Amino acid sequence: MSMHQEGSKPPREAAPGKRWIEVPKIVNGIDSTEWVEVDMESDAPTWGDRASLRVLNRDLRRVDGPEKVTGQARYPHDVRLPGMVWTRILCAPFPVCKAVVDLDAARKVPGVVDARELREGGQVTFLGQAVAAVSAETPEAAEDGLRALKPRYEQQGFAVTREQALADDAPKVNKDGNVGRERKNGNLDEVEAALAQCRWVAKGTYSVPVQHHASLETHGVVVDFRGGKEATIHASTQGTFTIADEAARELGLSAGSVKVEVPYMGGGFGAKFGLDVPGTIACRIAKDLSRPVHLFLTRKDEFLLAGNRSGAVQDLQLGADESGQLQALSAKVDRLGGRGDGSFAQQPYVYHVPKRFFHARSVFTHTDASRAFRAPGHPQASFGIESILDELAYQMGKDPLELRLANLPEKGRADWARQLERCAREIGWYQHPHRTAPGKPTEPVMTGIGFAVSVWGGGGGKECVVEVRISRDASLAVLCGTQDLGTGTRTYMAGIVAEVFDRPLRSVSTQIGSSTLGRANASGGSTTTASLAPAVKVAAENAKRALLETLAQADGTAARDWALAGGRVIAPEKGQGGPNSMSFEEACLKLPAAGISASGEWAASLAGNGVHGAQAAKVEVDLRTGGVRVVKMVGVQDCGLPLNRKALASQLQGGMIQALSYALFEERVIEPDLGVMLNANFEDYKIAGSREMPEFVALIDDDDTRQQVIGMAEPAIIPGHSAIANAVHNACGVRVRELPLTPDKILNGLALARGLAANKEAGK
C-alpha cells in the first residue's frame, strides 16, 4: 500500500509560519498515516551539501560489530538473574481441541515451582495456542514439568487450508464465518468489457505460501520482578516503548515504574511488538511468585505462535492493446493470515493500468494470526503482477523489460525506469540471448533473467527525543531509548554526531535500548531512521550551540563569533592577531564538571518519504534435476540521503537474501488432515544458507538527490522472489505460479511442456 491514504486531508488551516505534512504512523507494524504541523521550510535545519559530508554518506563499520561477533553483546535471552525461574509453555499441536493436562503431576517434578493452565476449560481455538505453563528452577526441570502434564487432546473439527475454510460445512474460525475484511474497488463489468477488447490477455492464479520470520532470537522476555513497586522487563522487541503499559497492568504496577531494557535484540522483521503472549504469561507468573521469570519460546513454539507472513492466492487477468499498453486488470485476492486478516498491498502493484477491479478478502483458518513482516503485503502483490506481466510480454513476443518501462505510473516513472535500466545493464540483459521469448530447453542447464520493482513510504515523524552530551574529556555521547534491530541504528546515530562536531566516529558513544532514555517510536514500516536521524541531528546541533555559548559566556564574548571547524574550536580574535583557535579537547576542559547536554526532536525538513527500487536476478536451471541456482542478483534502491552506505548496501543485500529464500525454499507445511505443522524446525523449514548465495550487486541510487533521510530496509525484500520466478521462466519456459520454486515444480512443468509439444506434434 502506498503511504498516502487516499482522500486524507489536513485537519485545518496551517498556523502562520507552519505547514501540514502527512507522516507514517505504525501501529503493531501495520502502517497508516497522520497529519502533523511543522515549520515552514525556509528556517528549517538541513543536512548540508552532500559534497561537504565527511562521515555520513560513506561506508561506516558498525560501531557495535565487535561486541556482537565476540559474544559480548548481551541479548535479552542471555539475561540471568538471581532467583530467576525458567518458564516453558505447552503449545497445542492440534488446531481445535480440548486439552486436558495433569497440573499436579507437573508440580511434583523436582524443581518445578509453578504449573498453570492458560485456557479456560482447556479449549484450544487455533494451532499452537498456549495451553499451559510450567516454571522451574532450571530449564531442564521446566521441560520435565511440561512433559509431566501428559496432555490429552480431544480433537474437534478444524480448517487449516483455504479449501477447508471455504467448504460449505467448514468449522467456523470466527463467529461470522471464515471470510471477512473485504476490500473492493473498481467496476468488474467495466473491466471485463475492457479485457474483452484487449488484443492480448494473460490469466493466471498466483500463490505464495505462509512465510516465517525465523528471527535468530525467539520471542520472549525476562521479567525482573521480585515483589515491591518496580520491575524491569528485558525484552526482545522492536519497540522499547511498547511494553511498559501492558506489563504494568499485568504486574499491578504503574507504567512509570516499569523499566524496559533492549540493549540488543536478535531480529524481529515485524513480529515483535508489545508484551505479546510470552511477555504476558511471564508477567503473571512473576507477579504470583515475586521472582524473576525467563520465558523465551522454543524454536518449535516460535513457528507455531509467533506470527508469520500471510499467504495469498490471486486470480489475475491482465490485458494490453496491440502496442503493449496495459488496459485492464481484474484481481481477486484471498489473504491467508490464519485467524488474522493477513495483508496484501493492492493490484495493480506499482504499474499503471487504467481500468482495474480489485477485490481482496481474508480467508480465516485455525492457525496463528499473521503479523507484520518486512514490507507487509508487498511481496505477495509483487509476485502476482510481476509474474503476469512477464507472461503477457512473452505472449506478445515482447521484451518484458520494455513492457515494464512502457507501463510505469506517472509518479516515479523516471526513478523506476532509471533503476530498471541500471539493473538490466548490471545483470547483462542486453547481451542475453532470449529476451522476447523464454529459452527453448536446448542445453542441460539454461540461464534466465528476470526483473521486478518495489515501492515504499519510509518516512518519519515526530517520535523521538534524543540527547547529546559533551564531557570535559571531549567525548561525545548520543542517547535515545530506541532499539536496534540489527540494522545499524547505533552506527548512524554516532555518525551524525561525529559529522556535526567534525570528530572521529570512535569519540562518540551511543546509549540506546532503554525506556529510561528519551522516547522513540517502534521500528515498523522502515520509519526508525527517518524519525530518529533528524532528532539526532537537531540534538547534536543544539549541543554544539550550547557548547559555543558556554565557551563564549566564560570568555565574555558573543557566541555568534565562535565556531567549530576542522575539529577545532575557533574563538573570536583578541586584540591583535587573527582568530584564536584551540583544540576540541582544550575547549572541553573549560566546560563545567557535568559537561553539556542538549536534546533534540524531529525536524520535518530532514526527513522525506517515498522510495523506489528495482531488482534483477539471473538464474541457472538444471533441466535434468529441476534445480534452480541463482547466480547473480542486482538491486538498485533510492533512499534520499544515504547516512551509512555500508549499512544501506547490507540492508539491500539482506532483503535480496530473504527474497531468494522465499523464492526457492520457505513454506509453512501444515498437514491438512491431521492439522499438525510438519516443518516447525530449521531442518524442514528450509532457509537459504551460504551455498545458495549468488553474486550480489547492491546499488544505492545516487540519482536520487533528495537531501532528506528516508527508510529503505523493508522494500529491499519486495521484488527479489518475483525477479527470480521470472528468471526461471525466462530460462526454460516453465512458469511456476506457486512459490517456492522447488525442483518438483520445475520438473513437472517441464514434463507438462514436453507433453504439450508431443500432443501438438501428434496433432500435425
Next chain:
Amino acid sequence: MKSFEYLQPTTLEEALAALPTSRDPKERERVRLIAGGQDLLTEMKEHLAEPDLVVDLKRIEGLDKIRVQSDGSLVIGATCTLAALEEHAHVREHFAVLSRAAGSVGSTQIRSVASVGGNLCQRPRCWYYRSEQIPCIKKGGAECFAYSGLNKYNAILGGGPSYIVHPSDLAPALVALGAEITLRSATQQRILPLERFFTLPSEGRVQQENDLGPGEMVVELKVPSLPAGAGTWRSDYFKVRERGSYDFALAALALALLVDDGTIRGARLCLGAVAPIPWRADKAEALLVGRKVDDEACRLAGEAALAGARPLEHNGYKLDLTRGLISKALRQLASS
C-alpha cells in the same frame, strides 16, 4: 528430552555388555548407543527416543580408525567421523565416491562429529515419523500417513507398508563399492554384505530399517578395492537436494565406472533417497557394460534403474529427477 544415565565405556566389551539382548523392542529401546549424536539427540529432543541409558562409543580405543589393507581395501571403524572419511587421502584417491558422499552430508559442523556407524543406523526423516503426535506405522501405529498425505519426499521404489526413503548418504556409496558390515554382540560376530544389512519395510520389521539384532552393534565396514580390469575406475557421488547448504537428498546416485577408451567395462550404480533402502541398480549396471555413454545408454540405464517404480501422489517428479540424475552423472563421470 527425558533424563537418562550416561555410560562412557572404553572397551567394546563393556559397551556390548550394556546392551539388552531381549527381543522385546521396548526393552531394547531402553538403551541407545550414541556416537556423534547428530541423529539420536534430535530424536530424543522430539521424544521419539527416550532411553534410560545412553552408551557413548567415542571413548572406545581404535573404533574410529580408517585402516588401509595391503591390498588397498579399507577397514573403517564405526566411530570414524564423516569429516575424517571425507578427507582421508587414500579414500579420496581410490574411493572418491565415498569421500564425496561423506562430504555431502549435512554441514561442516555435523560432519565433524557424525560417525559412519551412526550414519548407517540413523532413523528416517519422514516428517510424519518425526512428529511426536503422529502415530504412524513406523512408530507402531496402524497407518502410513505419508502414503495418502504429503509425500513429495517419500519413496518411489520398494515402498509399503512404510514409504520412507533411507536417509543415509554413505549407504549408497558403500553399497555401490560392495562393502561388508561387521556386527558384534557380546556373544558373536557377524559379517554380511552391507546391501543385505538394510531391510525393506515389507520384509517384516517395519519399525527398523536394518537387520541389527538384539545386543548387536556396528563395529566396522570393510570396503574392497574395485576389481582390476582394462581401463580405470572413476567414481563419484551425485546428490540432488532442494537446498545446497545442508539438506537430505531428493535423489542421489553413487556411481563407479570402469571406462576403457570410451567403453564401459564395469559399472556400479546405487540410488539413494528413492527407496527405504539404498537401491542397487544391478540391471542398469549389466546393461551399461560394453556400451559407450550416449543418449541411448543413459535412457536405458534410467529405465532399468527405475523398473517397478510406483510413485505416490506428490513424488512423481522423482522419476524424471532420477532419470535426469543418472544421465547427468554418467556423462559427467565418463567425460571426467
